[in-house]
Amino acid sequence: MRFDPWNPEFVAHPYDAYRELRDTAPVSFFEPTGQWLVARHADVNALLRDRRLGRSYLHAASHEEFGRQPEPEFQEPFWRVIRAGMLDVEPPVHTRLRRLVSKAFTPRMVESLRPRVRKIATGLAEGLAERGGGDLLSLVAEPLPVTVIAEMLGVPEADRHLLRPWSADICGMYELNPSAEVQHTAVRAAGEFSGYLRELARHRRDHPGDDMISALAQVADEGDRLTEDELIGTCVLLLNAGHEATVNVTGNGWWALFRNPAQLERLRADPGLLPRAVEELMRWDTPLQMFERWVLEDVEIGGVTVPRGKEVALLFGSANRDPEVFEDPDRLDVARHDNPHISFGAGIHFCLGAPLARVELIESFGALLRAAPSLELAEEPSWKPGYVIRGLRTLQVTV
Template sequence: MKFDPWNAEFIAYPYDAYRDLRDNDPVSFFEPTGQWLIARHADVNALLRDRRLGRSYLHVATHEAFGREPEPEFQEPFWRVIRAGMLDVEPPVHTRLRRLVSKAFTPRMVESLRPRVRKIATELTAGLVERGGGDLLAEVAEPLPVTVIAEMLGVPEADRHLLRPWSADICGMYELNPSPEVQHTAVRAAAEFAGYLRELARARRDRPGDDMISALAQVVDDGDRLTEDELIGTCVLLLNAGHEATVNATGSGWWALFRNPGELERLRADPGLMPTAVEELLRYDTPAQMFERWVLEDVEVGGVTIPRGTEIALLFGSANRDPEVFADPDRLDLGRADNPHISFGAGIHFCLGAPLARVEMAESFGALLGLAPRLELAEEPAWKPSYIMRGLESLKVTV
């Protein structure tokens, strides 16, 4: 099978196509999206750190100068929210935003959340066990990170049901060639989420609480602070990036364990493997299969010159199965010690929430292994039709 991100069979198992690209065409132009596909780990890793590439080009050129059509006017509310966060901007704006947000989102703060994450994971798992099984994705994997992020931001419990649909709709815009319907849905979700957060942020500025929105509203560095739009864009990013990939990684991680029962038994017998197991599950079935960058200056990759103004697609899923870096890459090895996977990216855009994702996955898997020692797959799952944010529709299990 060739690279075909709209094909259900490819989405379910893209790794044979990736192997073909790495072996025969590691730097190739993909006509349907007008992107250069980069398949090898060394190239993907280097380009993530290369400042001749950017998540955006708008800090150095107009759409017209890059030979691009301006974004449709109806998308303006979406991009106003997204570009107020740090993911889709470049230095110096990115540097400033990351510095300010990092003052509130510290590793110590994340580690302090572990007992609460463990409690939530335990309660969700206990409910699944009490019901005799169900959809592990909907009943454990999804509510855990949503609850953690909602509590962290200070979103009232009564409003938390709004978050997951908003996030899923916004992320639809990041798929390859999204349909007009998906685009309009993403714009509506971004506008609604921004409006909701604006009211919440204003209330917290006046009456700060012990939550991330209050902390972000109070952060000051040499007199600099986040604007209201930047605070809102940051909160949207924290929700979307903070749970969408974690949900998918948890679902595909369990699916990988069910397909590799020897490794599942190994983890059950030795819970001390959990740190390396989490890293291996992130490598083995990468939740974000592709990340895109714009070429700001001509670059040469594998002997191919990629010109300024074009877009490259960094194939994380392929890089994480590269035999030049990973011994026996198609084998799941929960004790894999040398594991430089790039599921969290690299360079200045390395995922700020990586420590939280690791805590959530470790506590989620730990609770399920402890409280549901006979957890079994009830039926083979199906993959959602999305490629970039790749994940299962559901994961039915018995306990």
């Protein structure tokens, strides 16, 4: 099968196509999206750290200079929110935002959340067991990160049902060539979410509490603070990046374990393997399959010159199965030692929320292993149509 991100069969299993790309065309132009596909781990890893590429080009050139059409006017509310966070900007703006946000989002703060994350995960897993099974995604995988991030941000419990739909709708804009309907839905969701957060942030600025919005509103560095737009953009990013990937690692991961029963039994017999298993599940069926970067200066990739103004598509799912880096890469090994996967990215855009994601995933898988030790697949799942952010529609299980 060839690289075809709109083909459901490819989305369900892209790894044979990736193997062919790595072997025969590791750097190749993909006409339907106008992108250069990069398939090998060494190239992807190097480009993530290469300052000749950027997540955005707008700090270095206009749309016209890059031969691009300006974004449609109706998208302006979406990009105003997204570019106020750190994901889609470059230094020096990115450097400043990451420095400020890191003062509130510290490893110590994340580790302090572990008992609460464990309690939430245990309650969700036990609830699934008491029901005798059901959709693992909607009953466990989705509520855990939403509850954690909502509690972190200080979103009142009565409003938390709004977060998952907003997140899913916003992330639709990151798929390849999204339809007009998906674009308008993403714009609406970004407007609604930012409006909600703006009201909440103003209240917390005047009446601070023990939550992330209050911390971000108060954080300062030599007199520098986040603007209101930056605070809101950061909160949107924390929800989207910290939620979508965690849900999909959980769903994709359990589906991987059901297809590899010997590895599941190994994990059941030795839950101490969980930290390594989580890293392996992120590698073996990567939730973020592609990460896009703009070429700011001509760059040579694997002997191919990609000129300024072009976009590269870094194939994380392919890089994580590269036999040059991973021994027997198509084999799932929950005890894999040497595992330099790039599911969290690399360089300045390395995922700020990686420590929290690891805590959530280890506690989630652990809670399900304890509460439902005989968890089984009830029916073969199907994949959502999205390729860039890749996950299952549902995962029906029995206990």
